[in-house]
Amino acid sequence: MCVTDVTPIEEIDDLPEQMQIRRDKRVAILSSGEDAYPVTVPVTTTVSAIRQKYAHLVADDHSGDAVGVAGRIMFMRNTGKLCFAQIQAGAGETLQLMLSLDRVGEVALESWKSLVDIGDIVAVEGEVISSKRGELSVTADRWQMASKALRPLPNLHKPLNEETRVRQRYADLIVRDTARNVARLRPAVMSSLRNSFAKRDFIEVETPMLQTMHGGAAARPFVTKSNAFDMELFLRIAPELFLKRCVVGGIERVFEINRNFRNEGADSTHSPEFAMLEFYQAYADYNDMADLTQALIQEAALAVHGSLDFELVEGGRRDLSGEWHRISVFPAVSEAVGQEITPATPIETLRALCDAAEISYDPKAIHGKLVEELLEHYVVENLTRPTFVIDYPVDTSPLVRDHRTVAGVVEKWDLYIDGYEAGTGYSELIDPIIQRERLVAQSQLKDGGDAEAMQLDEDFLRALEYGMPPSGGVGMGVDRLLMTLTGLNIRETILFPLVKPE
């Protein structure tokens, strides 16, 4: 037994009335010799178990079974001699509690009325019954505070504004079904992905998040410092170069799901830290990887929705069924602009086409970049179904091998779903000499001031010199996969997205 000091240490001035009242109730509970935050409460079952087991009870039915159950009070109705409350527990299941004068007695009923608020977590012991109105209930013989809430819950009938949802996700999870569902959707999707890989003999690895040089993507890194080594370190922007080292080492089918960090802007589709899935398969090319990517996403949709054509959280439907289209960059752009565009098209022509379409572009933009601008403007905007856009310009893709037949393009695809890039896949560049040339060119860009260009990773090149089998690789944002499966923006799919301090 411990002695609890029930004397208020100091009245907090300017505390909102409702919070002060709840603090007073806490003190009242402690003063009566009860505990407002007990170490344990007599719980024998769960709300969802009760709902399953007693679903058959008809109105005014009594089970004869005594249970102990606990949950958070979401709704209360205190009348003279019979009180109702609805508790919420588990994945958001609810159950009615009833406290009648007959069963709990006058003292317990009065203390319930005077000490319990919406938002409190309570435990009751009593019988499972169905009320006269047919509501499955536990009618209490005893009740006990499990955790006194000192803050009132947000209005349950109006949506919490977006900022408060993100800043106080705990409150959001209490009051909003969608928040709870999305929190459970992510692990369900992860587990589907891992099952999909397991049955195809892929091995999951974990590669460094703290890297001495950043590579594998074009992005600004977060920089930090190791005190012990007295050196600059980077939070990784991609695991690519390490996963390729794995493939060199003989882990022929490998994947990683982990966080990437990019020191760039945040909006409805970008977060500074985001979950990335990358996978590599030896003796596969970008066509095989497109097949596999489509299978992974379709299997995840089936796992969480039971269908490839499903309803989105905020209305509308998404259809991921069938074989997804594959369209080639240069032919698609050529068709859209009404003239033949190839890697040999003069850059002035591309600039003129961008100007004509009122596309703003960086005056220093290279040939491939302009082609991609035209692609985004004319083609990607109009994609309604999931589509693999294949065969990109070589000059924007330093880690991809040249196309086996078409000059000036590489074997790369981007998967577009609903207008955003859901993933990217390559036939990997495995020739160490060409890879060195490409990375040297990148490091010269970097020296020229391009903060997103890659550094020259000598150890990665050394690994390639041991010989990497012909391979395909894919990178896919897990948050974006959740967006695909829900239609929500990225901040709704991440439980605790980065926000500035209040």
Added chain:
RNA sequence: GGGCCCCUAGCUCAGUUGGUUAGAGCAACGGACUUUUAAUCCGUGGGUCGUCGGUUCGAGCCCGACGGGGCCUACCA
């Protein structure tokens, strides 16, 4: 980074051309009620109007700076 908009009670929001004491719903407090489902009825309290400064006889409202947020736009997944 550029443009536009927002910040009022615990929560969600009104608030007129600058003018008495800043309102509503839910929530809270007191009372009635043994079948309520956002109960109903009677009564009550709750606000540094994001912060700081300015204009004015007078500012939630007008002006400026700062903080936080949203949307659009540019870049990255």
